[in-house]
Amino acid sequence: MSGRWTSFNIASVVFGFAFLYLPIVLLIIYSFNESRLVTVWGGFSTKWYGELFRNQGLIDAAWVTIRVALLSATVATLLGTLAAVSLVRHSRFFGRTLFTGMVFAPLVMPEVITGLSLLLLFVAVDFARGFWTVTLAHITFSMCFVAVVVQSRLISFDRSLEEAAMDLGCPPFQTFMRITLPIIFPAVISGWMLAFTLSLDDLVIASFTSGPGATTLPMKIYSQVRLGVTPEINAVCTILIGLVTTGVIIAALVNKRRVVRESASRT
Amino acid sequence: MKAVARRLVILIPYLWLLVFFLLPFLIVFRISLSEPAIAMPPYLPVFDLEEGWRAIFDKLSQLTWGNFEFLLEDSLYINAYLSSLRIALLATFLTLLVGFPLAYGMARAPQGLRPVLLMLVILPFWTSFLIRVYAWIGILKPEGLLNQFLLALGLIDRPLAILNTETAIFIGIVYSYLPFMVLPIYANLEKLDYSLIEAALDLGCTAFGAFWKVTAQLALPGVLAGCLLVFIPAMGEFVIPDLLGGTRTLMIGKTLWTEFFNNRDWPVAAAVATLLLLVLVVPIVLFQNAQARAQRAAQ
Amino acid sequence: MTKSLGNIRRTFAPWNDPASRPYIAFENVTKRFGDFTAVDDLTLHVYEREFFSLLGASGCGKTTLLRMLAGFEEPTAGDILLEGRSLKGVPPHRRPVNMMFQSYALFPHMTVEQNIAFGLRQEGMARGAVDQRVADMLKLVKLGEFGKRKPHQLSGGQRQRVALARAIAKRPKLLILDEPLGALDKKLREETQFELMDLQQELGLTFMIVTHDQEEAMTMSDRIAVMDSGRILQIGTPAEIYEAPSSRFVADFVGSVNMLEGTVETVSGEMTEISGKDGLAIRVTGESGAGAGDKVWLAIRPEKIRVSRNRPENGANAAEGEVWDVGYLGDMTLFNVRLDTGAIVKASVMNSRREVEDPIGHEDRIWVSFAPDAGILLTR
Numbered sequence: 001m002s003g004r005w006t007s008f009n010i011a012s013v014v015f016g017f018a019f020l021y022l023p024i025v026l027l028i029i030y031s032f033n034e035s036r037l038v039t040v041w042g043g044f045s046t047k048w049y050g051e052l053f054r055n056q057g058l059i060d061a062a063w064v065t066i067r068v069a070l071l072s073a074t075v076a077t078l079l080g081t082l083a084a085v086s087l088v089r090h091s092r093f094f095g096r097t098l099f100t101g102m103v104f105a106p107l108v109m110p111e112v113i114t115g116l117s118l119l120l121l122f123v124a125v126d127f128a129r130g131f132w133t134v135t136l137a138h139i140t141f142s143m144c145f146v147a148v149v150v151q152s153r154l155i156s157f158d159r160s161l162e163e164a165a166m167d168l169g170c171p172p173f174q175t176f177m178r179i180t181l182p183i184i185f186p187a188v189i190s191g192w193m194l195a196f197t198l199s200l201d202d203l204v205i206a207s208f209t210s211g212p213g214a215t216t217l218p219m220k221i222y223s224q225v226r227l228g229v230t231p232e233i234n235a236v237c238t239i240l241i242g243l244v245t246t247g248v249i250i251a252a253l254v255n256k257r258r259v260v261r262e263s264a265s266r267t
Numbered sequence: 268m269k270a271v272a273r274r275l276v277i278l279i280p281y282l283w284l285l286v287f288f289l290l291p292f293l294i295v296f297r298i299s300l301s302e303p304a305i306a307m308p309p310y311l312p313v314f315d316l317e318e319g320w321r322a323i324f325d326k327l328s329q330l331t332w333g334n335f336e337f338l339l340e341d342s343l344y345i346n347a348y349l350s351s352l353r354i355a356l357l358a359t360f361l362t363l364l365v366g367f368p369l370a371y372g373m374a375r376a377p378q379g380l381r382p383v384l385l386m387l388v389i390l391p392f393w394t395s396f397l398i399r400v401y402a403w404i405g406i407l408k409p410e411g412l413l414n415q416f417l418l419a420l421g422l423i424d425r426p427l428a429i430l431n432t433e434t435a436i437f438i439g440i441v442y443s444y445l446p447f448m449v450l451p452i453y454a455n456l457e458k459l460d461y462s463l464i465e466a467a468l469d470l471g472c473t474a475f476g477a478f479w480k481v482t483a484q485l486a487l488p489g490v491l492a493g494c495l496l497v498f499i500p501a502m503g504e505f506v507i508p509d510l511l512g513g514t515r516t517l518m519i520g521k522t523l524w525t526e527f528f529n530n531r532d533w534p535v536a537a538a539v540a541t542l543l544l545l546v547l548v549v550p551i552v553l554f555q556n557a558q559a560r561a562q563r564a565a566q
Numbered sequence: 567m568t569k570s571l572g573n574i575r576r577t578f579a580p581w582n583d584p585a586s587r588p589y590i591a592f593e594n595v596t597k598r599f600g601d602f603t604a605v606d607d608l609t610l611h612v613y614e615r616e617f618f619s620l621l622g623a624s625g626c627g628k629t630t631l632l633r634m635l636a637g638f639e640e641p642t643a644g645d646i647l648l649e650g651r652s653l654k655g656v657p658p659h660r661r662p663v664n665m666m667f668q669s670y671a672l673f674p675h676m677t678v679e680q681n682i683a684f685g686l687r688q689e690g691m692a693r694g695a696v697d698q699r700v701a702d703m704l705k706l707v708k709l710g711e712f713g714k715r716k717p718h719q720l721s722g723g724q725r726q727r728v729a730l731a732r733a734i735a736k737r738p739k740l741l742i743l744d745e746p747l748g749a750l751d752k753k754l755r756e757e758t759q760f761e762l763m764d765l766q767q768e769l770g771l772t773f774m775i776v777t778h779d780q781e782e783a784m785t786m787s788d789r790i791a792v793m794d795s796g797r798i799l800q801i802g803t804p805a806e807i808y809e810a811p812s813s814r815f816v817a818d819f820v821g822s823v824n825m826l827e828g829t830v831e832t833v834s835g836e837m838t839e840i841s842g843k844d845g846l847a848i849r850v851t852g853e854s855g856a857g858a859g860d861k862v863w864l865a866i867r868p869e870k871i872r873v874s875r876n877r878p879e880n881g882a883n884a885a886e887g888e889v890w891d892v893g894y895l896g897d898m899t900l901f902n903v904r905l906d907t908g909a910i911v912k913a914s915v916m917n918s919r920r921e922v923e924d925p926i927g928h929e930d931r932i933w934v935s936f937a938p939d940a941g942i943l944l945t946r
Contacts (some may be wrong), residue, residue: 001374003457009372016369018392020445023402026412030405084279087562093277104555106511108496110503110547111538112520116527120537124294143280149319155562163638164671166658168685168736173272175424175659182675194393201395204505208527214310218397225397227511229405237398248393250388 082147
């Protein structure tokens with residue numbers, strides 16, 4: 001699609017992005033507010049960032065969150081990639097419809113339902129709630145996001161590349177490792193990043209499935225947010241936003257180079 | 268060997284989802300049918316094989332629809348479902364109203380600018396949901412930035428009460444779910460061949476006619492996908508009504524949370540979840556069909 | 567009568583030698599995809615060092631046939647033999663045949679050298695030998711200085727050469743080529759055709775090629791098989807296919823043709839008299855197997871039709887008409903002549919002289935005629 005970029009088009013884009021970004025920008029600005037009253041500007045200060053590093057509870061929570069996110073993203077990427085391969089490459093197997101349903105449903109399933117049902121599962125099998133239950137829960141819903149990301153890459157994958165490798169004497173498993181995986185790897189990486197941030201951000205499912213000693217950062221933030229807006233929370237949020245934004249931009253730049261290269265090789 | 272490897276590729280994620288996605292729903296359903304006394308903490312394991320199969324059959328006979336009857340009798344729950352449905356539908360419509368012009372504007376943007384715009388839509392999605400909702404509290408509070416701004420402009424003479432109303436929930440949902448609406452619509456519009464619109468104009472359509480008969484029609488799959496991606500999770504939303512909606516607004520996700528964490532009535536919470544899932548079965552199946560169609564089209 | 571249909575490599579014709587054994591044999595091969603029959607009970611023999619083309623429109627089953635040979639599809643019924651041994655159940659990576667893909671299928675994450683070396687490394691060839699072979703291959707396809715590039719840094723023609731080099735690097739006895747020149751523009755395609763032929767001769771390979779381009783098939787092949795709906799309609803040398811098509815489909819598919827419908831009146835020795843559907847009396851020589859009263863078609867190529875302003879003196883097969891369309895192509899001119907009987911006849915005339923007095927033009931009254939042996943009589 002193209003055609004003239006009318007002033008109406010420009011206005012809707014500008015309004016849309018202003019709406020999307022203004023709240024975040026304000027939040028970041030007010031994290032540097034000297035005043036404890038978050039809505040009154042009292043001068044520039046970084047003192048709330050200093051406060052953060054003295055808040056042991058917050059640091060512990062951040063540590064738990066990062067461990068859960070690293071572990072769950074890695075396992076979810078493995079499982080999600082397998083699921084994507086099953087969906088794209090195996091057009092017929094027993095219970096395929098059910099499988100497809102189970103991959104897509106978690107994408108839209110309200111988190112309260114997923115959280116409650118997983119909790120009841122852990123209770124039913126008498127599995128102690130804590131780090132591991134949160135990790136298992138995060139693997140389960142984020143693997144579906146990975147599966148969708150990898151799947152869309154696999155669909156556009158030129159099968160004749162694999163056939164060419166086999167034709168040249170490469171057995172199927174080696175073909176997957178030497179040809180398919182390197183080519184779809186950027187998608188696998190973005191799947192991992194998506195899983196990582198999903199885990200980092202999740203409040204509802206973690207609240208249901210977590211137990212003593214496994215309070216995650218969002219849970220901690222939530223418990224403080226309920227008490228009101230504070231500059232420390234603004235500071236935590238700013239750090240999180242900064243980390244994620246940097247990661248996403250780096251990934252996008254890497255990805256862009258690849259896309260440019262690939263589209264060049266296709267024409 | 269080859270067949271075994273092939274089977275493992277399917278079997279591993281399949282079993283995982285069966286155990287951690289499907290089985291939990293069955294347990295939710297099972298617990299929704301029990302008396303509070305049985306399943307309240309300290310709980311009885313649901314599948315305790317040590318008691319033998321007889322015990323399980325005994326338990327089966329104790330199952331009751333009592334929780335569901337309770338839900339249907341108490342107007343609190345009915346109202347929560349209805350109000351969730353109303354809020355989710357209206358919020359979906361509002362998101363479409365904001366999202367479509369944005370997606371349309373992006374699709375018509377100069378080619379070189381589009382990847383940047385796309386990136387800008389995706390970026391907030393990577394940022395914590397909780398943080399983005401939290402950011403609105405500071406804006407919408409009676410003494411918040413919006414009211415300060417409007418007072419300074421002299422548009423109002425006393426602060427508007429927006430936080431802790433349904434309006435705040437709508438703002439929160441539109442804001443949080445906007446990328447989900449924009450992305451599928453943009454994907455559809457972006458690949459739309461502009462010469463189709465030129466052809467329609469050439470054949471005597473007005474600009475609006477061409478938009479309505481060509482652009483809008485061809486964007487329909489994206490609009491449907493976007494609406495489902497917003498509506499389904501919005502229906503069970505907890506964080507937004509909890510943080511922005513105050514105590515007076517009812518939404519079923521919040522009710523479930525309260526039953527579970529505050530009242531500690533697990534069977535009722537399970538029944539609430541079961542009913543919510545039942546309401547969402549049709550849209551979820553629609554969503555999956557749309558996904559499957561898109562996948563087939565791509566292949 | 568000793569007439570030749572023209573055989574360019576006169577000495578090479580193993581298919582006529584009952585003692586020679588086929589290199590590849592498709593024996594009653596059938597392939598079904600659900601209800602769709604892609605290849606239907608097909609038998610085909612290809613000989614060593616042959617340049618064999620499968621020619622047909624898209625969807626005729628030719629690519630399926632190649633994919634079965636390479637091992638990407640298994641026949642539903644029948645068997646494929648390579649040097650007399652069945653390939654049944656042999657996976658693609660164990661078959662001694664290599665394929666050049668229509669899309670080239672160059673690995674985008676590997677350099678040209680790595681692409682060419684891929685098959686050799688799989689074989690477990692020593693490093694030095696691999697390097698030597700890769701260098702030889704690059705020289706062979708004239709890409710010496712491009713070894714370190716990635717496929718996306720090459721032009722279409724260069725990619726085609728890399729794909730070719732990769733496919734022949736393992737020295738397969740049989741090379742399968744799926745529309746090898748399909749992605750190239752016309753000029754490059756013509757050049758590459760001859761390069762492929764030279765290469766095949768030089769390396770002594772057997773080539774089996776799939777194409778929908780009849781000119782390409784005619785130029786390169788020793789023999790051509792014309793396929794339609796999963797069956798082979800005719801196998802023969804290019805000249806046989808062009809000059810002696812076995813059916814109306816083949817005559818029409820390969821080159822341009824006039825198809826005159828009629829009924830056999832009398833057959834006396836070599837001569838057959840036909841009354842055309844539109845009242846034209848035609849006398850032809852040559853075997854057809856048709857008897858009096860049979861419905862027949864005379865297939866006659868446009869270049870074998872003579873065009874003149876006056877009635878030809880000795881022409882038995884002559885008719886008068888009006889020039890309907892004139893197409894000037896430079897080397898030749900095409901005429902569509904509307905006969906007074908109503909039929910349209912295509913004729914092509916070589917422009918052997920630069921200047922012609924009074925050239926035939928639109929709406930001129932002219933005569934068309936052809937010799938009794940100019941066409942071929944078809945019964946199906």
